[in-house]
Amino acid sequence: MTQLPPALANWFTAKGWTLHPHQYEMLARAGDPATLLIAPTGGGKTLAGFLPTLAELTTSPAKGLHTLYISPLKALAADIRRNLRTPIEGAGLAVRVEDRTGDTSQTQRRRQRADPPQILLTTPESLALLLSYEDAPRLFAGLQRVILDELHALAESKRGDQMTLLLARLQTLSPGLRRVGLSATVEDPPALARFLAADTGILLADPGPAPDIAMLETDAPPPWAGGGGRYAIPAILEQVKRHRTTLIFHNTRAQAELFFHDLWLANDESLPIGIHHGSLSREQRERVEAAMAAGELRAIVCTGSLDLGIDWGDVDLVIQVGAPKNVKRLVQRIGRANHRYNAPSKALLLPANRFEVVECKAALDAVRDGTLDGEPRGPGPRDVLCQHVLMTACSGPFDADALFAEVITAGPYAALTQAEFEATLDFVATGGYALRAYDRWQRLKQTNGRWALRDPRAAAVIRQNLGTIIDVETLKVRLRNRVGGTPLGEVEEAFAATLTPGDTFLIGGQVVRYEGLREMTVEVSHQPGRDPKVAVFNGTKFATSTLLTQRILDIFQQDRWPDLPAHTASWLALQREVSRLPDAHSLLCESFAHDGREHLVVYGFAGRNAQQTLGLLLTKAMEDAGLAPLGFVATDYATLIWGLDAVQDAAPLFDLTALQDGLETWLAGNAVMKRTFRASAIIAGLIERSHQGRRKSGRQATFSSDILYDTLRKYDPDHLLLQITREEAMRGLIDFSRIKEMLARVTGRIETRRLPRITPLAAPLFLEPGRIPVQGMGRERLADDAARRLMEAAGLA
Amino acid sequence: MIPRACGWAADASGGSISKAASPWGVALAAKPGQFDRMSYAIRLAAEDLVARASGALFWPAQELLCVSDLHLGKAERMARRAGALLPPYDSRDTLARLEAEIAVLRPRTVICLGDSFDDGASLAGLEEDARLWLARLMAGRAWVWITGNHDPGPLEIAGTHRAEVQIAGLRFRHIAEAGGAAKAGGAGEISGHYHPKVRLAGKAWRCFLADADRMILPAFGTYTGGLWADDPAFDGLFGPAALAISCGGTVARAMPKPRASTRSR
Structure with a gap:
């Protein structure tokens, strides 16, 4: 049992603070090898994580790195540094705290390696970089504790998988290392505990009172389609005036920007309002963070960059614009409001269109019933493991057996077989190709039983490519006939590829018409006063849980909708009148022409993965039938397919047996697989990331990863990277058994409605x-x- | 596919191709244009040429096939230089596509327009079966290696090695000479180097760029990227009526060459 040192205890007393029971409990468990603390936001999680460190460093001061704190966000590291300063300086403790992120200067980084602070705050990517240096064993030899903040968020991505491998490495360098995970409420605590370490103890803090969440109803009706919630700006300003500090969350950066712009125009009283998202410069972000911490702002328009546990003090209202997509995320987000532990959090949901009104209603019911949701993550992906092996080689020669033994201590890789590990090592060392013609295909070579980089100069390139976040290729958007000038913004290259001249979309606060691509620039013209036709692909796409999907279908089946706002009830009634509302027992397909293209909508309500798979299958059937499909998009509820010819009867397209011929080729050749391959090839170190500006100067020297994908499919179909691509794609698609199940359920009840125009339900x-x-x-x-x-x-x- | 036995099929509608008594049994009519999905005929400095969907150029009157920028041994070069370990199948894929064109068109002469090898050591680094394959393709026909910037040195391989070569009205070199063709009084110039590509229907395609005086070929090599056809690098090389003939699929189709200098449609 670690005691709270007198200096800290006295300081707490002087401030009139008392520790929460779970904070005492963390001190009591300080000696345990691994502890997972699950507490609501505002419950003093972070302090609970650091208390044992402060106690140990006060009782027995020591130089060198004692505690490593890892958060998924740079902003969080800086925020924690500020927050730790208060008790450390207040209690007069001699503890040095520094952060190290992508924003840290080169000089500072070098100094930190030579003379590390006792507490280092960092991100998984910066830690990977630290571990890739030859001096890592010296730096981490005395490490006592590692604190992983917002573990629930990290565990959802490849960054988390990488993190567990880095932890395994740290444990080897410092066998006595103790692990602490801090998490918001999750549906399956034991699974998260296994992710942290094999022998993790779980500590559940008092979850506090139930949150106070409601839908923000407005006089102005929301639009049929589209996002952003700008129709509700007067109502939102009214809420901002009534509260001390309001956080306004958006699902994408673009929407946050647009909303902020319009909010500012409507802000007659000049209330201090700021904006915060990941695309802003460090200076801008820090200015907003500082103003917020000082209580100078009445509202912040933000995205996920503020999503994770940053302690803002006085927030008393959270507004979520757009459907929260999954309930767990919603609950974690609203934890932000009212950081007083024992007061309920207050949040308002603002649906951006009428479909989202229904979604919000379903989400609120789910929160009230206390049902969290989430998909379990599969085993650790091997592209991340490839990168880990490369990183290990950068830091010095390694023994393959020892590395394998280390890797399988990481939760997600516990089931990795020796053969799978060897295939991974072989890929890293030689490329892992079936053709073994050359001794030149050697990145690693074995000397005296240990593996090392063949050419030590390769380490620099490997370090530049560390990390599992794949930046999407973006293109600048400019007005045609305007030479020079600032671009309107950027769109993802994959999005630009789906545009045809005449398409309209929203960027930089205006509706523009796509004219064409010139070099690496999207050229557009003004298209004032028109609703955009397509959305800018931007931000993370969250899958709605199957639980929400079922609730929505239930709402559709009601005769009337007294619980919904009148505008949405009449919108649903209109859908029922012009077509019908989908149900669970049949499959509704709508077919209509819109904007010069034929469209088919399939309301499967089967979840995004299944709807995406359905999109691939149906476009194959349409291709075979000569209906010339051009593309599709899947949501949790429906698949929308557009093409050149009309589908009069969709039922024959669902004949799975007729689809078998060439199906594999069709699936392997689709754009989803190619995107997945590119991401995995970058993470695994087969291709380098394209660094800013390099792509342009590289010109004809660089070629598309699609070429590598096609080449491997043709000559080496069992190659490790293709295996990885298939595994990864399966996380985003689902196996045919689920589709077959759905079809068996609705066989004979596939109804195609050929309609004169787009329907209310299809519009979003x-x-x-x-x-x-x-x-x-x-x-x-x-x-x-x-x-x-x-x-x-x-x-x- | 174009069956050799019957020569170029006559095109009733446009009459772009007609059978005639050339040594190859083929001649092109005066009017250029599309005559099958895989071939687009074009007249350059009074010579009739065919841009193929494969990215190769065929000259029926000379029974000459021209390909550019094969970049054989690209993956090997990167591996050798401690770069990425790319799939080592690029050379065989490039050769397989070249072989397919040779089998269909049966050229008497093949011109490789430079950057045939990714660097000076790529030839030596070529796997044995690829070398034999190449030798088989070269057997029984004249083969000209034009020097490129990637493979400037003398290469230890059979065939004729030239910085550039003139055949009838056409001059073959690796890099286009600005103003050269026009100033030389319409002398046709065929070159490579730039790997032009063009965007059509939301997709990138390798392409030929051509006007009445000059043509730039797409890269034929598997591991090659491209330069957009509206890149300023092409400014001053082509007249206003230049075409981009997209290939790299199963169809060769022509469109106006996008220009960097025009800022409106």
């Missing part, structure tokens, strides 16, 4: 992000038409 789908192009005969016909039109226009035909 047109602004969904994540559109997937289909490369088939439709694309060829489009290319023929486009080329012919261009030739005619130029008088060359």
Whole structure:
């Protein structure tokens, strides 16, 4: 049992603070090898994590690194540094705390390696970099404790998988290392505990009172489609005036920017309002954070960059704009409001369109019933392991057996077989190709039983590529006929690829018309006063839980909707009148022409993964039937397919047996697989990340990862990276058994409604992000038409 | 596919191709254009040429096949230089596609327009079966290696090695000479080097760039990227009526060459 040192105890007493029971309990468990603390936001989690460190460093001061704190966000590291300063300086403790992130200067980083602070605050990527240096054993030899903050968020991604491998490495360098995980409420604490370490003790803090959540109802009706919630700005300003500090969360950065712009225009009383998201410069972010901490702001418009546990003090209202997609995320988000531990958090949901009104209603019911949701994560992906082996090689020669033994202590890799590990090592060392023609294919070589980089100079490139976050390739958007000038913004390259001239989308606060691509720039023209046709692909796409999906279907089945706002009830009634509302026993398909293209909507309500798989299957069937599909987009509820020819009866498209021929080729060749391959190839170290500016100067020297994908499929179909790609894609798709199940349920009840125009329920789908192009005969016909039109226009035909 | 036995099929509608008594049994009519999905005919400095969907250029009158920027041995070069360990199948894939074109078109002469090898050591680093494969393709026909910036030195391989070569009205070199073709009074120039590509129907395609005087070929090598056809690097090389002929699929189709200097449609 670690005691609270008198200096700290006295200081707490002087401030009139008493520790929460779980904070005492963390001191009591200070000697345990691994502890997972699950506490609501505002419960003093972070202090609970650091108390044993402060106690140990006060009782027996020692130089060198004692505690490593790892958070998924740079901003969090800086915030914690500020917050720790208060008790450390207040109690007069001689403890040095520093942070180290991508924002830290080179000089500072070098100094930290030579003379480390006792507490270092960092991110998984910066830790990977530290561990890749030859001096890592010296730096971490005396490490006593590691604190992983917001573990629930880390555990959802490859960053978390990488983190567990780094922990295994740290444990080897410092066998006595104790681990602490801090997490918001999760649905399966033992699973998260296994993720942290094999022998983790779980400490559940008092969850506090139930949150106070409601839907923000407005006089102005929300639009049929689209996001952003700008229709509700007067109502939101009213709420901001009534509260001390309001956080306004958006699902994407673009939406946050647009909303902030309009909010500012409507802000007649000049209330101090700020904006915070990951694309802003460090200076801008820090300015807002400081103003917020000083209580100078009445509202902050923000995205997920403020999502994770930053301690803002006086927030008393959280507004979530747009559907929260999953309930767990919603509960974690609203934990932000009212940081007083024993007061209920207050939050308002603002649906951005009428479909989201239904979603919000379903989400609120779920929160009231206390049902959290979430998908279990599969075993640790091997592209991350490839990178880990490379990183290990950077720090010095290693023994393969020892590394394998170390790796399987990491929770997600516990079930990794020796053969799988050897295949991974072989890929890193030689490329792992079936063709073994050359001794030149050697990145690692074995000397005296130990593996080392063949060329030590390769370490610099490997270090530059560490990390599992894959930046998407973006293109600048400019107005045509405007030479120079600032671009309107950036869109993802994959999004630009789905555009055809004439499409309109929203960027930088205005609706623009896509004209064409020129070099690496998207050219657009003004299109004032028109609703955008497609959404900018941006931000994370969260899957709605199956639980919410079922609740929504239940709402649809009601005769009337007295619980919903009148505008949404009449919107649903209109859908029932012009088409019908989907139910669980049949499969509704709507077919209509819109904006010069034919569309088919399949309301499967089967979850995003299944709907995405369905999109791939149906476009294959349409291709076979000569219906020239051009692309599709999937949501949790429906798949929208667009193409050149109309589908009169969708039922024959669902004949799975007829689909078998060439299905594998179709699936392997689709854009989802190619994107997945690119991400895995970067993480595994097969291709380098494209650094800012390099792509342009690289010009014809660099070639698309699609070429590597196609080449491997042709000549080496069992290659490790293709195995990884298939495994990864399966996380985003689902196996056919689920689709077959759904079809068996609705067989004979597939109904196609051919309609004169877009329906109310289909409208939101047109602004969904994540559109997937289909490369088939439709694309060829489009290319023929486009080329012919261009030739005619130029008088060359 | 174009069956050799019957020569170029006559095109009733446009009459772009007609059978005639050339040594190869083929001649092109005056009017260029599309005559099958895989071939687009174009007239350059009074010579009739065919841009193929494969990215190769065929000259029926000379029974000459021209490909550019094979970059054989690219993966090997990167591995050798401690770079990425890319899949070592690029050379065989490039050769397989070249072989397919040779089998269909049966050229008497093949010109490789430079950057045939990714660097000076790539030839030596070529796997044995790829070398034999290449030798088989070269057997029984004239083979010209044009020097490129990637493979400037003398190469230890059979065939003729030239910095550039003139055949009838056409001059073959690796890099286009600015103003050269036009100033030389319409002398046709065929070159490579730039790997042009173009965007059509939301997709990137390798492409030929051509006007009446000059043509730039797409890269034929598997591991090659591209330079957008509207890149300023092409400014001053082409006249206003230049075409981009997209290939890299199963169809060769023409469109106006996008230009960097025009800022409106």
